[in-house]
Amino acid sequence: MPIRQPKTQEQSALPPLDAPLILGIETSCDETAAAVSWGQYLLLSSVISSQIPLHRPYGGVVPELASRNHLTMLRPIVQDALAQAGHSLEDLDALAATLGPGLSSSLLTGATLAKSLAWTLGKPFLGVNHLEGHLLSPFEGHPEGVEPCVALVVSGGHTLLIEVRGFDDYHLLGRTHDDAAGEAFDKVAKMIGLPYPGGPEIDKRARHGDPRAFEFPRSMLDSQDLHFSFSGLKTSARYKLETLRKDHETLPEEIINDLCAGFQEAIVDVLSAKLVAACRQTGRHVAAVSGGVSLNSRLRRRLEKVCEENHIELLLAKPQLCTDNAGMICHAAAHALANDRITALDRDIDPNLGLTFRNV
Numbered sequence: 001m002p003i004r005q006p007k008t009q010e011q012s013a014l015p016p017l018d019a020p021l022i023l024g025i026e027t028s029c030d031e032t033a034a035a036v037s038w039g040q041y042l043l044l045s046s047v048i049s050s051q052i053p054l055h056r057p058y059g060g061v062v063p064e065l066a067s068r069n070h071l072t073m074l075r076p077i078v079q080d081a082l083a084q085a086g087h088s089l090e091d092l093d094a095l096a097a098t099l100g101p102g103l104s105s106s107l108l109t110g111a112t113l114a115k116s117l118a119w120t121l122g123k124p125f126l127g128v129n130h131l132e133g134h135l136l137s138p139f140e141g142h143p144e145g146v147e148p149c150v151a152l153v154v155s156g157g158h159t160l161l162i163e164v165r166g167f168d169d170y171h172l173l174g175r176t177h178d179d180a181a182g183e184a185f186d187k188v189a190k191m192i193g194l195p196y197p198g199g200p201e202i203d204k205r206a207r208h209g210d211p212r213a214f215e216f217p218r219s220m221l222d223s224q225d226l227h228f229s230f231s232g233l234k235t236s237a238r239y240k241l242e243t244l245r246k247d248h249e250t251l252p253e254e255i256i257n258d259l260c261a262g263f264q265e266a267i268v269d270v271l272s273a274k275l276v277a278a279c280r281q282t283g284r285h286v287a288a289v290s291g292g293v294s295l296n297s298r299l300r301r302r303l304e305k306v307c308e309e310n311h312i313e314l315l316l317a318k319p320q321l322c323t324d325n326a327g328m329i330c331h332a333a334a335h336a337l338a339n340d341r342i343t344a345l346d347r348d349i350d351p352n353l354g355l356t357f358r359n360v
């Protein structure tokens, strides 16, 4: 089955004339992002200010620094998103922001701004679940809307396999028992001494390494369920590094590259095998893959291969919608608006917000 290529703007059907103009804001962690979309149909702009250089010296996100930076960056980023879309605040039909999960002090900044604008302009507010933003992102720009599928959400905080029967009709198939896939990438990269965030660094290094040079465990690959575990893989990396450091004061580049390739291959093997198993188990023939880890080059290639072999239609989130962004927030908000799920202005942010599953 062919992989469905994302439509270019010219190929996309024109949005209906009454499609709402939505401003979306995302500040759940260390990215200040704003976007403007024409409902679920067309992303007009998407602007992201990354705080990676700010947090890099600390090897991870410092919440206090993140929220202060959001406060500085929100106004120019929102103005930029509106300017790139060719619209002003008065043109908007709805305002959206991430309500959770994430860092509470970061979530508060974006959600408070979006709610204040909604109140001032007298327009509806849509509080978006960040995970639903990722989950639905492979469908961005699809005039057909959300199709029944198996969704794999692989981010820094989550590894989820979900049967999607429609918008807000989600059935949990599997989740990680311990670390998320992105968390494992980041922690192992830190152990090796690679800069934060580790996922893209391991991806780059792995291109020059041999995935068979080191043996890494494929935890739960043979379990009959669709759950994941990545902590054993992390421990295996730690032991290997301890042994290697006894022989090398500084690890040679080739060894680092081989370690990255072997570790990444183990994650790719497990994610791709479980996705295919989930499609088989549910009888679904469409797979939608999203989240920061879905940007991984080896994972994308492998998913294309296994999906083709197993007659599964693969919808990969566009690269610009994989890591945190506000385009996916606009898109999820458009679906919520179309389903009359307007959020009350007194609804608070929730750092532990989860997805609601119909089977759990």
Ligand code: KG4
Pocket: 154, 155, 156, 157, 158, 181, 182, 183, 185, 186, 197, 198, 199, 200, 203, 291, 292, 293, 294, 295, 296, 297, 322, 323, 324
């Ligand atoms: O979706 P995301 O931006 O934030 C969360 O919602 O968590 O995902 C961030 C995660 C980080 O762990 C980062 O290392 C990982 O995505 N990531 C990657 C790649 N690009 C980002 N992991 C593997 N390979 C990549 N190319």
Ligand code: ZN
Pocket: 130, 134, 155, 156, 291, 292, 323, 324
């Ligand atoms: Zn995310």
